[in-house]
Amino acid sequence: MALKVEIVTPEKRVAVVECDEVRAPGVQGGFGVRRGHTAFLSALEPGRLTLVQGGQETHYAIGGGFLQVADDRVMVLADTAEAREDIDVERARRAFHESTERLRSLTEQDQNHAMEAARVKRAAARLGVAG
């Protein structure tokens, strides 16, 4: 029996699939989940979520969130999640440049710093997945 994976965002359910392996960007480093993984709850960074099914990889760009594993069921609570074909590359590129620009003028103490940094990460994740 394979892993049951469910990817949901606050606005909709993105995917319910079965696969062999999940690779996710944890806040303390990327990790993979296969069958028999221990019960686990992790926060996720903006980045690439990969589902592997029979050697085939499917990629999603996620904007941070949480991942829970219990009894071979993986639940991904993502802030945003887009499959490769749903990514608006133009918009991500623009967001990436604008935020990088703004980030340069901010110090780390600035309260907008974290927000802009997160935006850069999200945009980078989208661009990375879109290829």
Place this chain on the structure above:
Amino acid sequence: MPSLRDIRRRIGSVKSTQQITKAMKMVAAAKLRRAQDAITRARPYASLLEQALTRIAQRASAEEGAGHPLLQARPARVVELVVITSDRGLAGGFNSNIGRRVQRFLVENADRYEKVLVSTIGKKGRDFFRARQVAIRKDFTGVHARLSFEKAQEIAREYAERFLSGEIDGVFLVFNEFKSAISQKVTLKQLLPVDTGPAEEAAGVDFLFEPARDRLLRDLVPRHLEIQVWRALLDSAASEHGARMTAMESATKNATEMIGALSLQYNRARQAYITKELSEIVSGAESLK
């Protein structure tokens, strides 16, 4: 006794009103379907998040008491009601039910809290309290015009900050919970402090947390708040359309009845007129004999 022309004019006016109510009903039905979809789509995330949060929070509180300041209840002196109504009327009792519920809360809890603040989301609620001279702390505008998760986040963040800074000790959401297309329930729900149910002994498998549990709670709890607000907004939107649909449906029905009654009256009046005319002719002819 109104003249034939008067009756005819009234029938015409009722008919055009009926056309409007019929159209509004149809629009509400279409919007309702969309709003219902949004609720269904938001449900899995909300329930999974709640599960995860409950699991961690209960375990944390079983060990060392609430693991997060937003979970920490304290004696409530100042509480705030966030009242969600619609921007538009013609939705039956949708908005006035909410208004009444809030007034009841204010009366019943007058002694319990030092102060109860009221904030509104939606024009109708604002107008309701303004007309009754109830002070409104803040009116969130433009939330319904374009419902988005970001708006819910802003609102949730603001309340989390106010709660943490000690300005307020509790927050309640008042909104119409969506039961079905024809039924809405006025609901008063505690938003802050977050209630995760009774502490229970850690049961079942132990979870591995990454990062550490309390750090994770720091991310989970605010997200949970945002979702609560988001769901209340979605429920309210769906309820509004449901209520409007029902209201317009019965308005259309009333109009049909009214047209029936007026038509009857019109036909009677016409018959009476004809009879009168006939008898005049007959009596005229009679007198010539």
